[in-house]
Amino acid sequence: MPDAILKAADITKEFGGITALKDLSFAVQEGAIHAIIGPNGAGKTTLINVLSGFLPPDTGTISLNNQVITGQKSHDIAKLGIGRTFQNAEIFGNMSVLENVMVGRHTRTSAGLFSSALTLPRARREEKQIRDHALSCLETVGLLDLAAVAAASIPIGNQRLLEVARALASEPRVLLLDEPAAGLNTQETRMLAELIRSIQQRGITVIIVEHDMELVMDISDDILVINFGEKIAVGSPAEIQANPEVIAVYLGEEG
Ligand SMILES: Nc1ncnc2c1ncn2[C@@H]1O[C@H](COP(=O)(O)OP(=O)(O)OP(=O)(O)O)[C@@H](O)[C@H]1O
Numbered sequence: 001m002p003d004a005i006l007k008a009a010d011i012t013k014e015f016g017g018i019t020a021l022k023d024l025s026f027a028v029q030e031g032a033i034h035a036i037i038g039p040n041g042a043g044k045t046t047l048i049n050v051l052s053g054f055l056p057p058d059t060g061t062i063s064l065n066n067q068v069i070t071g072q073k074s075h076d077i078a079k080l081g082i083g084r085t086f087q088n089a090e091i092f093g094n095m096s097v098l099e100n101v102m103v104g105r106h107t108r109t110s111a112g113l114f115s116s117a118l119t120l121p122r123a124r125r126e127e128k129q130i131r132d133h134a135l136s137c138l139e140t141v142g143l144l145d146l147a148a149v150a151a152a153s154i155p156i157g158n159q160r161l162l163e164v165a166r167a168l169a170s171e172p173r174v175l176l177l178d179e180p181a182a183g184l185n186t187q188e189t190r191m192l193a194e195l196i197r198s199i200q201q202r203g204i205t206v207i208i209v210e211h212d213m214e215l216v217m218d219i220s221d222d223i224l225v226i227n228f229g230e231k232i233a234v235g236s237p238a239e240i241q242a243n244p245e246v247i248a249v250y251l252g253e254e255g
């Protein structure tokens, strides 16, 4: 069995009186597609926010490749190799599809977003590298044809793919996806499943929060189930589908 690439130990996060995550521990195997499921309000997005440094946990430790990253800023965690998308697609509507992806690439380069406006040869070279790499990320998600289009004008399904392309542009080792199938039709969801598999085949570990159980059971190697911020089960899709507690609190709801 490969080693865990990402580990969370005893994570607690409270908002006022609400305990969104409670003593949560889990490990993600390198190269796996690892799903996180649970009812609305279970704490899934909070967990993604904590893993990616968008929120500090109150207690607990997160490590990437056995290096503790707890408390680091989201920007630095992105540099260390954790990329993410957002539950509500966070698109810069007034920028083109290509520019939206180029923003993701800038975490990797030294010149920075604004010095690229200078006509220094190094900045120009970097700009071209950023553009070429962004185009290859758009090709990966199947949006190359829309590169020049204003991002606000593309449908929600494509916006979700655009977010995946932007996250890929930062060359993550671990990619966190928060409900990537929300708003997608059956055909788009099928294509998303293929895309996630192809990302895994590149050696990127994928953590996916998702309500679409068919998708989750289809693509996941491991599944973590949380309810009211606590772990209630972890296992393979077959184990999770047969777990009485999971059926009672979660899958049972869906009939
Ligand atoms: N910034 C915040 N301030 C206050 N409460 C919050 C905040 N973020 C989340 N919560 C609360 O924490 C709990 C967990 O929320 P979270 O968004 O993590 O759930 P979720 O599992 O992602 O739900 P969903 O499936 O609906 O996206 C909820 O009770 C939510 O209201």
Ligand SMILES: [Mg+2]
Binding pocket: 044, 045, 046, 087
């Ligand atoms: Mg959520």
